[in-house]
Amino acid sequence: MNLKRLVIFCLMVHFVYTGFSQVKQTEGQEPFPFSVHSLKNGLTVILSRDDNLPLVTVVCAYKVGSAYEKKGEAGMAHLLENLMFMGSRNVGPMQHIRFIHRIGGEFNAVTSWDRTLYYQTVSSNQLPLVLWLESDRMNSLNLEYSTVEETKNLLIETLKNQNKEDPFRESMLVFDRLLYPDFAYNHPIIGSEEDLKSITVKDVRNFYNTYYKPNNAVLCITGNIDEEDTLNLVRKYFSTIDPSKNVPPAPSFKGDFTQEKQEQISINEAITTPGFRLGYRICSPYSNDFYILSMIDYLLFSGESSRLYKRLVKRNKLALSMGGGIEKRRDLAAFKIFVLSNNEATKEIAKKALFSEINRLKSYLIPDRELIKIKNMYKSDYMENFYSPEKRALFLTQYYLSGNDIRDLRGELNKYLRINSSEIIGIMNRYFTENHVLVEMRGK
Amino acid sequence: MKTPMRPGKICVCVLLGLFIISFMTPYVSAQEKFRKTPPLPYPLPDLNFPSLESFILSNGLQVSVVQRKPQPFIDIHLIILTGESLSPDDLPGLASFTANMLFKGAVGLSASQIEEQIEYIGGDFSVSTYPDYSVFSITCLKDYLNDAVKLLGQILTQADFPKIEVNNVKRDMFYNIARNTNPELLGRKLLFQILFHNHPYQKYVFNSSVIKRLNRKDLLTFFDKFYIPNNARLLIIGDVDLSEVTNITGKHLGQWEKKNVETYHINPPAPKTKPKICFTDLPGADETTLLIGYVLPRDKTGNYFSYLVFNQIIGGSHISRLIMNLRETKGYAYWAFSGIELFGNCGLFSVKAKVKTEYLYPSVKEILKEIRSLTMNKIPNHEIEQAKSYLIGNFPIQISGHKEFSLKVSEIVALDMEDIFWKNYYENIMYVNSSAVFKAFQNVRLLNPVIVIVGDKDVVLDHIKEFEEVEIYDNEGIFQYKLKKVIENDST
Numbered sequence: 053m054n055l056k057r058l059v060i061f062c063l064m065v066h067f068v069y070t071g072f073s074q075v076k077q078t079e080g081q082e083p084f085p086f087s088v089h090s091l092k093n094g095l096t097v098i099l100s101r102d103d104n105l106p107l108v109t110v111v112c113a114y115k116v117g118s119a120y121e122k123k124g125e126a127g128m129a130h131l132l133e134n135l136m137f138m139g140s141r142n143v144g145p146m147q148h149i150r151f152i153h154r155i156g157g158e159f160n161a162v163t164s165w166d167r168t169l170y171y172q173t174v175s176s177n178q179l180p181l182v183l184w185l186e187s188d189r190m191n192s193l194n195l196e197y198s199t200v201e202e203t204k205n206l207l208i209e210t211l212k213n214q215n216k217e218d219p220f221r222e223s224m225l226v227f228d229r230l231l232y233p234d235f236a237y238n239h240p241i242i243g244s245e246e247d248l249k250s251i252t253v254k255d256v257r258n259f260y261n262t263y264y265k266p267n268n269a270v271l272c273i274t275g276n277i278d279e280e281d282t283l284n285l286v287r288k289y290f291s292t293i294d295p296s297k298n299v300p301p302a303p304s305f306k307g308d309f310t311q312e313k314q315e316q317i318s319i320n321e322a323i324t325t326p327g328f329r330l331g332y333r334i335c336s337p338y339s340n341d342f343y344i345l346s347m348i349d350y351l352l353f354s355g356e357s358s359r360l361y362k363r364l365v366k367r368n369k370l371a372l373s374m375g376g377g378i379e380k381r382r383d384l385a386a387f388k389i390f391v392l393s394n395n396e397a398t399k400e401i402a403k404k405a406l407f408s409e410i411n412r413l414k415s416y417l418i419p420d421r422e423l424i425k426i427k428n429m430y431k432s433d434y435m436e437n438f439y440s441p442e443k444r445a446l447f448l449t450q451y452y453l454s455g456n457d458i459r460d461l462r463g464e465l466n467k468y469l470r471i472n473s474s475e476i477i478g479i480m481n482r483y484f485t486e487n488h489v490l491v492e493m494r495g496k
Numbered sequence: 497m498k499t500p501m502r503p504g505k506i507c508v509c510v511l512l513g514l515f516i517i518s519f520m521t522p523y524v525s526a527q528e529k530f531r532k533t534p535p536l537p538y539p540l541p542d543l544n545f546p547s548l549e550s551f552i553l554s555n556g557l558q559v560s561v562v563q564r565k566p567q568p569f570i571d572i573h574l575i576i577l578t579g580e581s582l583s584p585d586d587l588p589g590l591a592s593f594t595a596n597m598l599f600k601g602a603v604g605l606s607a608s609q610i611e612e613q614i615e616y617i618g619g620d621f622s623v624s625t626y627p628d629y630s631v632f633s634i635t636c637l638k639d640y641l642n643d644a645v646k647l648l649g650q651i652l653t654q655a656d657f658p659k660i661e662v663n664n665v666k667r668d669m670f671y672n673i674a675r676n677t678n679p680e681l682l683g684r685k686l687l688f689q690i691l692f693h694n695h696p697y698q699k700y701v702f703n704s705s706v707i708k709r710l711n712r713k714d715l716l717t718f719f720d721k722f723y724i725p726n727n728a729r730l731l732i733i734g735d736v737d738l739s740e741v742t743n744i745t746g747k748h749l750g751q752w753e754k755k756n757v758e759t760y761h762i763n764p765p766a767p768k769t770k771p772k773i774c775f776t777d778l779p780g781a782d783e784t785t786l787l788i789g790y791v792l793p794r795d796k797t798g799n800y801f802s803y804l805v806f807n808q809i810i811g812g813s814h815i816s817r818l819i820m821n822l823r824e825t826k827g828y829a830y831w832a833f834s835g836i837e838l839f840g841n842c843g844l845f846s847v848k849a850k851v852k853t854e855y856l857y858p859s860v861k862e863i864l865k866e867i868r869s870l871t872m873n874k875i876p877n878h879e880i881e882q883a884k885s886y887l888i889g890n891f892p893i894q895i896s897g898h899k900e901f902s903l904k905v906s907e908i909v910a911l912d913m914e915d916i917f918w919k920n921y922y923e924n925i926m927y928v929n930s931s932a933v934f935k936a937f938q939n940v941r942l943l944n945p946v947i948v949i950v951g952d953k954d955v956v957l958d959h960i961k962e963f964e965e966v967e968i969y970d971n972e973g974i975f976q977y978k979l980k981k982v983i984e985n986d987s988t
Contacts (some may be wrong), residue, residue: 173896178538180536355620429618
């Protein structure tokens with residue numbers, strides 16, 4: 053090898069292993085500019101500039117949630133979310149929160165079935181601080197015995213309070229177990245007291261070391277940023293964090309998601325207003341049917357002029373409260389409805405009225421004006437996600453983590469807006485069948 | 497004898513070394529130097545608000561436009577410059593009742609049809625009434641500005657206040673008040689009632705017994721008198737231009753009839769001459785809620801920013817003095833915060849805390865001690881700078897959503913605060929120093945607080961015996977009796 057070729061080879065290797073080279077994968081033109089990059093250690097970075105206000109939002113998300121927990125460790129993902137604020141190598145316990153508070157910033161974290169998100173919004177001149185904090189806890193979280201035990205105990209207290217204060221919680225757990233007959237998908241994110249007690253420091257460390265790695269994470273930064281400067285900062289703080297050699301694949305659903313009709317009664321003495329939960333298993337969120345089901349969600353539930361609100365609450369006064377809509381759990385989705393009534397008699401009438409509204413949608417085309425209305429409402433809610441740095445960052449992160457190709461974001465909204473009334477009838481007949489899941493909620 | 501290494505060989509060695517270091521870097525346990533300490537911030541960016549452009553229609557309606565591009569929504573706020581303080585003395589709540597009724601029907605349009613029309617344009621609607629004004633907010637998709645303003649014009653010029661909706665709105669208002677068991681809201685009601693006793697702002701809070709006296713006839717009188725274009729402001733924010741707004745508003749709101757508007761001057765409330773402690777019973781309350789309030793003068797000068805910094809230091813966030821003292825150090829409280837509100841003729845500084853009932857008396861003492869200490873002494877510079885840093889960082893977050901932004905602008909317009917808020921917000925905060933805060937509170941003595949305690953009587957009564965005198969109210973705000981401290985004679 054001559055000297056010149058050796059120099060080139062060494063310099064190439066240097067840049068590769070110190071992560072000073074990124075591949076710009078794609079750039080979206082609509083609905084707002086964004087770009088996607090990846091570091092050599094596998095960290096995905098999404099950037100989007102918005103100069104309306106001098107703010108920046110940083111979302112650091114990991115592709116792990118409660119569905120990744122094994123039997124006996126329910127609550128692990130949520131426990132780790134809490135432990136992420138308890139200190140890392142260079143940041144003391146709770147100091148992450150204090151650093152953000154001192155500069156007037158806001159932060160939050162959320163664990164769901166398949167992802168855990170940490171996000172903070174600060175004045176844009178404080179971006180280096182947030183990246184320093186996030187990279188430190190990705191790189192070197194402190195997981196000491198006393199901290200883990202203390203956090204477990206706090207979560208067990210929270211769990212006990214939830215059971216005590218919410219008379220409808222048990223019915224929700226029953227409902228989820230019927231709707232999603234697989235432990236990974238149906239256990240509560242907060243976990244169970246028994247499992248939380250049995251989780252050890254070693255278990256938590258293993259979980260952290262397996263999933264909290266750059267090649268299992270996405271970092272999204274939006275707001276008043278300079279793209280090149282931001283990328284340099286990201287390289288500085290994240291490129292030398294080791295990737296995981298082996299991130300286990302995402303769990304797949306092991307039950308039967310197309311079962312027969314199931315009905316059950318859940319009794320809790322503290323319930324004073326009876327009600328019911330009704331669920332329909334629907335298509336995967338990646339299916340084309342999903343766009344039409346999203347419009348049906350708006351047709352039934354969105355706003356005071358929505359079909360079910362108008363019928364059950366305003367016109368017939370059969371429901372004290374009601375709500376519902378589509379719920380996504382990784383690659384599965386269900387349509388859930390919750391109704392509370394004054395008494396057993398009105399509850400039964402409410403149920404009949406609800407089924408009659410569903411049946412009406414199976415047979416009759418919805419009027420054009422109503423279709424335009426739900427499309428406008430959907431469009432409005434969808435675009436609401438673009439106009440603050442935090443909403444935009446969460447929107448981009450969630451879209452990326454949903455397994456969609458982020459380039460598809462350009463035409464995403466149109467897929468919802470081009471549906472027609474006939475398609476609604478077809479989908480209603482396909483998914484809103486007799487094979488529902490129903491849980492009645494009663495007091496004594 | 498060693499021979500010197502040839503330059504080519506040196507180069508090779510350096511490159512090999514670089515190669516090895518590069519390969520090892522990610523795997524060595526020693527951390528990079530930059531990880532050890534937090535990085536310094538970049539220079540503070542500018543906070544630039546888009547300009548507020550205004551014009552007046554021939555009927556006297558002042559229209560203000562803020563252009564924000566690109567934005568697919570339009571936020572429309574109609575501000576009626578009369579609030580609860582001008583409700584008749586025997587009918588507090590009439591301003592709220594009128595505001596709640598406005599979108600409940602117009603000639604040829606039922607309440608449901610109005611709701612449907614707003615949802616059809618991808619919009620939503622809300623109404624709020626304050627002591628000095630009411631604001632009606634409509635958000636819609638950009639393409640429907642004309643429809644939204646047309647609907648607004650139709651409602652304002654043809655409102656018919658259907659009798660069935662009068663009953664529905666009264667029922668909703670009644671249950672919202674009667675079923676309210678939120679200790680903070682109950683406490684706030686009583687705080688307002690006592691702080692603004694015999695002042696028009698007292699009408700901002702009213703109890704459920706008033707609702708049955710509200711009627712359509714009084715509503716129509718109030719509507720005719722105050723819902724007139726020359727007593728209103730219209731604010732439109734979004735991706736619009738002035739000429740488009742001029743055309744649309746002229747077309748749909750130009751017919752709104754101008755009338756003579758009476759001007760009312762409301763004096764600031766008289767300062768309290770002695771502290772007052774009040775208790776209201778909330779059976780079954782787990783812990784005790786505490787509210788402490790002082791009236792501040794309305795200040796259109798730089799003192800406002802001194803108040804903000806002061807508030808930040810004492811209780812504006814999770815790292816302020818109150819929470820550090822009462823929760824972290826002494827363990828008396830679950831939380832303790834403070835806030836500043838501005839009204840047309842005065843302001844309100846208040847502290848709110850949830851305390852462990854057994855520590856009620858020492859909690860009050862500590863809060864008053866903190867307030868006294870901050871107003872009587874110069875605040876250390878590091879605390880001032882810390883508070884300013886928080887305020888500068890947090891203000892843009894508070895207005896980062898388009899609705900939050902437009903609501904802030906509507907408050908600024910309604911309370912005539914454009915000069916202090918719109919221009920140089922950051923600079924105004926930066927100029928505050930220890931002396932400025934000290935000086936501001938030399939003029940405003942926080943000496944005579946109104947203290948409101950909300951809790952379960954069976955538990956709390958034992959703990960309020962420490963106070964010299966406590967006035968007991970029921971949870972509708974009706975005075976019951978006074979409780980005085982028993983001074984035991986020493987028989988020896």
